[in-house]
Amino acid sequence: MDHLDALENQSIYIFREAFRKFKDLAMLWSIGKDSTTLLWLARKAFFGRVPFPLVHIDTNFKHPRMIAYRDRMAREWGVDLIVGRNEEALCAGMEPAKGRFQCCNALKTQGLQQILEKHGFKGVFLGIRRDEEGSRAKERVFSPRDKNFEWKYKDQPPELWDQFNTSFGPETHVRIHPLLSWTELDVWEYIRREQVPVCDLYFARDGKRYRSLGCVPCNSPIESKAGSIAEIVEELKVTKTPERAGRAQDHEAAYMMQKLRSLGYM
């Protein structure tokens, strides 16, 4: 069993554990490579079917090619897709110019909150990884959010030997992180091995590509010649630039990501 097999099996185990323990499950699909890998793993875990709906939080600032890719894959794989938008905030004209913290919090965090409430989801799969940024490195696989959506990162229960905490208060929802132990390179090596179809914004055009997909105004492409999955894998093996370098919200102020995430950001 090689490294990717070990990661894959670990993720499948987590999926099945969550599916067993929670009734109202959904999976957050951001259209990026991580949550698409997550979707692939869900199909493996459940022998080809995805026994819960997918949720995409649309901020209205996503690249049109992301939306086109989303709709095509949803059709092809026959998944149940729910698109959520914080209409109230969008109508009030929320945009990054009003402050990135405010914008992320309104369009993403609150957008997610609305969808979870509307559908009564108790467990949500997310494709976050520990190597993405510091506060994610501290996450547990099963991570509860209280009724105010807050993450109590200062006092997390122990998690060992795949015995996850799966009983929480009635007003809590649980984030489930099957990809927590994967690295960016693992994800791309897995995509290459499994031939998972990913959004074409990741591949270089005119010397630039997106390393991480987000909202158009707050996400810039990196200099790159990597036009294929194999070239991306090679690029990542030598790069010294972090994955989220192009994501403006990470660099706005010290601890901004921790603060966003303690309020329920993904």
Next chain:
Amino acid sequence: MDVNDTLRIVIVGHVDHGKSTLIGRLFYDTGSLPEERYREIEKTCREQGREFEFAYLMDALEEEREHNITIDTAQTFFRTAKRPYVIIDAPGHKEFLKNMITGAAAADAAILLVDGAEGVQEQTRRHAYILSLLGLPQVTVAVNKLDLVGYRRERFREIEEEIRRFLGSVGIVPSYIVPLSAREGDNIATKSSRMPWYDGPTLLSALDSFSPAREATGLPLRFPVQDVYVWGGKRIYAGRVESGTVRPGDRVAFSPTGKFSLVSTVEKWNRPDCPQASAGECVGITLEDELFLERGEVMGARENVPAAAREVSASIFWLGNAPLRLNQRYVLKLATSESEVTLSAIPERINSSTLEIIERHADRVENLEVANVTFTLHRPMAVDTFEENQRLGRFVVAEDAFVAGGGIVREVWSDTVGAQARVIRLDVRLMTEPDGNFVDLSREAGPIEFDLSPGFLDRLEGGEKVAIRLRTADQLETLARLAFGHRMGFEFRREGEGGKVVLFRERPVRLPAAEETGPVI
């Protein structure tokens, strides 16, 4: 073996002995620190008017940086020429032991860090003890901050001796003990010229010598049922092969129910006619017979399934804020099964740092203590001892639905011994007081059988004795056979209507050559 397989390393030790600094150094010296991460840390440090602090790499939370401590475990990644590594940083503060355990339970190997100036401290010992309870066999000791003691060989030798002695007492043999300075970069990636007296490996070569925790392919098959899916006309038992290998056609049985069948197929997505599944693989199993098994059943080969335990004795660590209490109910979760249990005995309560026995026959276990305990299971559960099979021999204890402790199974008692005769258990619980080792059989009218635990024999070996009050000569005979079979010494005295027997472990006794006639039993 795939040499490129990632190795997961946990770094443990006392607070302020330099864990986070060591991690920063490992990153820096292997060229694994992204420039932008470096600049971000530099910027944060500058904004707060501090010198550059490697620890910021792992200590990402604001509170951690403010107070210069690690609160929660974190993971990050670097690579050497040999392979990639995941580094798990575990907090050294006593209050965050649960986070340390969360980190260490996920590791293949450990670095136990000791401050060369301060030497072995409370958490050094506690963490080492926890590593042994987690079953982590690959340990390297890093004696840090030798720059503060002038790189003196004598100081290193002192600490080396002290730590070796302590580790020995918890059953850990360190692979290497490396003298180093994380701040100065001595003996991390390159050999230090400042310690010419040291001829062992650098820390990185020590790490490169470890291997990822092997899947338990060589052990007997254990497949705990995780869930049951009835899809597409098939009843699929989903689960992970914890040890061994399973193939279509295998004759299998289940514990605790004792049901049995033949494996029909091994199911994987997009893999028709899957020939087998081995340890570590999450698959589905279909059977020839419709058995209606539930989650928690464990499949093994027909002639080798785990015991259906009714009672287990275990070594546990307790992390709950409220004490673990005798005669209270808890939930024990082991592999995919769980059962309500009653904590029926606490033979020994142990200080997890000094290893001192705080109390025998205790009625509670406090936060951060370790104990030897017995749980009575309210329904049978498939259990192996930790020694036989780590995967089926370790568990967590939940209180109010939250994991509050964990442990490893030392002995298993099942219902299957002796159908008619009443089973008298001779185990370590009887022997927790030096002179209180007493079993009363004077009310047992029917036939009896003894169920003897290895721990019991060990205690006799250590010089303890057990007194047994008897009712009948039949009991005397059964006891005598037990003593004969296990080389125990045996003293009998008639007392009132019955009798009394004292058992002890026979030591080699030289009889005078003339007296050939020993006691007849």
